[in-house]
Amino acid sequence: MKPIKIGIAGLGNVGEEVAYQLIKGFRVQNDQFKIELHGISAKSKDKKRKIDTENIPFFDDPVSMTNSPDIDVIVELIGGDEGVAKDLCFSALNNKKGLITANKALIAKYGKELAEIAEDNNLFFSFEASVAGGIPILKLIREGLIVNDITKVTGILNGTANYILSEMELNEKDFDEVLVDAQKKGYAEADPSFDIDGIDAAHKTIILSGLAYGKMPDINNLSIKGIRNITLNDIKYCSELGYKIKLLGNSEVSFNKSSKEEFFCSVEPWLIPKNYGLSNVSGVLNAVQVQSSLAGNVMITGAGAGGEPTASAVLADIVDFANRTKLLSFGRNSSKIKNNYKTNTYTEKFRFYLRLNVIDKSGVLASLTSIFRDHELSIESFIQKSNHEDKTAELVIITHEASKLMLDKALLSINKLDGVISDPVCLSIYS
Incomplete structure (x- = not known):
C-alpha cells in the first residue's frame, strides 16, 4: 500500500x-x-x-x-x-x-479560484472544516443532498455569539458581563469583533451559498449585523413573547411574480419561536438547516469549533483524499460558480421586533405613530417601560407583517425624531 x-x-x-x-x-x-x-x-x-x-x-x-x-x-x-x-x-x-x-476567510474570498486550479489539474481540494467545525455540513450538501434542489440554508454558525446569547438568557446577565466570561473560558478572543459582529458567520454563509447555489456574494456587499446591541431586556422581552434571539446566517433563492430568480443572503440576529428546532441549539453548539426539494427540511447540529471537532473534519478530508474520492470542491464545476454575486433585499414580508429608548414626554408616541402610518406599518403589540428617575422610557413594538424596505425607511425617520435617545434595535421574526 x-x-x-x-x-x-x-x-x-x-x-x-x-x-x-x-x-x-x-x-x-x-x-x-x-x-x-x-x-x-x-x-x-x-x-x-x-x-x-x-x-x-x-x-x-x-x-x-x-x-x-x-x-x-x-x-x-x-x-x-x-x-x-x-x-x-x-x-x-x-x-x-x-x-x-479549514480557512473560512480564504475560501469565502478565493475559493472559486482555488477550485479552478484544482479542477484544471485534477487535484484534490476540500475544506470541510471551514464551516461549523465537526459538523459535516459541506459533505451533506455536496454529496448527501446532491440530487436535491436547495432553496434555503439557515445556520447558527458562530459558537461565541450563540454562547453569549444563551448565557444572557440562562443566567440573566448583561452582554458585557457574559462576553468577559466567554473570554475567560476561551470561547471568545481578546478582540471578539470577528465573532460578535457577524464576520465569521458571514464567511461561512458565503461558503454555504457557494455549495448550495453556486452563488458567492462579496462580504463587503453582504448585509451583516452582529449582536453588540442586544441587551438583557431584549432577551427578556422576547422570551415573554415566546421567542429566543439567535444570530443566523441565512441564504435562499426564490422566484418573484415575474418568474425571475432572486437571491437573498444575510447575517443578523432573528427572533425564533421557542418551539422551533434552531431555537433549542444553545451554548457553543452550531446548527444548520437545509430546505431541499426531495429530502425536505434537514437539520444537523454539533460542535462548531474546538481542536477535536475541527480536526475530525480535517481528517475526514484526508480520508477522502486517501480514497481518491472524485471531488468537485463546491459540488459543481468551478466555472459555474458566480463570484461577487449581488444579493437582493428581502421581498418577503416579516413581522418585526423594535426596541426604542426615548425621552418620556408627550408627543414622542404620537410622532412614532405618525411615522408608522406614513410608511404603512401597523402595530401588533406594544409595551412601554417607563423609568421615572431619568424620565426615559423603553418602547417595545411588534409589527404586523411588513416589507423590510418600508421598515428601513421608517427607521431612518425614527432616528431623526427629537426624543429618541439611541438607535432603535430592530430584529426580524423568523417564520
Whole structure:
C-alpha cells in the first residue's frame, strides 16, 4: 500500500490534534490506509506539544513544503485570507499537491479560484472544516443532498455569539458581563469583533451559498449585523413573547411574480419561536438547516469549533483524499460558480421586533405613530417601560407583517425624531 504523505502548516489547537491523530492512528487508518506525517510548519519549532515532532521534517517557511517531493497533500491551518496562508494554498495546487484547509476567510474570498486550479489539474481540494467545525455540513450538501434542489440554508454558525446569547438568557446577565466570561473560558478572543459582529458567520454563509447555489456574494456587499446591541431586556422581552434571539446566517433563492430568480443572503440576529428546532441549539453548539426539494427540511447540529471537532473534519478530508474520492470542491464545476454575486433585499414580508429608548414626554408616541402610518406599518403589540428617575422610557413594538424596505425607511425617520435617545434595535421574526 502506497502511503499518503501529509504536510501540516499551523500547529494550533486544530493542527496539533490532526498531527496527534495521524501519529497515533484513528479508527480506520490502520485497516484501510497508510497515512504518514512528512512535514510540519509552525511559528515555534520548540514549543511543547502533545506530539513528538523530533523525527518529522520541520519547515520554517510553510510555502516551501509545497516543493517537497515527500508530501502529497498540504493541510493549511494557519488562517487569514491573505499573506502566508494564501500563498501556501495557491502554491500547493500550482505544485500539483492536494489541498485541505479549514480557512473560512480564504475560501469565502478565493475559493472559486482555488477550485479552478484544482479542477484544471485534477487535484484534490476540500475544506470541510471551514464551516461549523465537526459538523459535516459541506459533505451533506455536496454529496448527501446532491440530487436535491436547495432553496434555503439557515445556520447558527458562530459558537461565541450563540454562547453569549444563551448565557444572557440562562443566567440573566448583561452582554458585557457574559462576553468577559466567554473570554475567560476561551470561547471568545481578546478582540471578539470577528465573532460578535457577524464576520465569521458571514464567511461561512458565503461558503454555504457557494455549495448550495453556486452563488458567492462579496462580504463587503453582504448585509451583516452582529449582536453588540442586544441587551438583557431584549432577551427578556422576547422570551415573554415566546421567542429566543439567535444570530443566523441565512441564504435562499426564490422566484418573484415575474418568474425571475432572486437571491437573498444575510447575517443578523432573528427572533425564533421557542418551539422551533434552531431555537433549542444553545451554548457553543452550531446548527444548520437545509430546505431541499426531495429530502425536505434537514437539520444537523454539533460542535462548531474546538481542536477535536475541527480536526475530525480535517481528517475526514484526508480520508477522502486517501480514497481518491472524485471531488468537485463546491459540488459543481468551478466555472459555474458566480463570484461577487449581488444579493437582493428581502421581498418577503416579516413581522418585526423594535426596541426604542426615548425621552418620556408627550408627543414622542404620537410622532412614532405618525411615522408608522406614513410608511404603512401597523402595530401588533406594544409595551412601554417607563423609568421615572431619568424620565426615559423603553418602547417595545411588534409589527404586523411588513416589507423590510418600508421598515428601513421608517427607521431612518425614527432616528431623526427629537426624543429618541439611541438607535432603535430592530430584529426580524423568523417564520
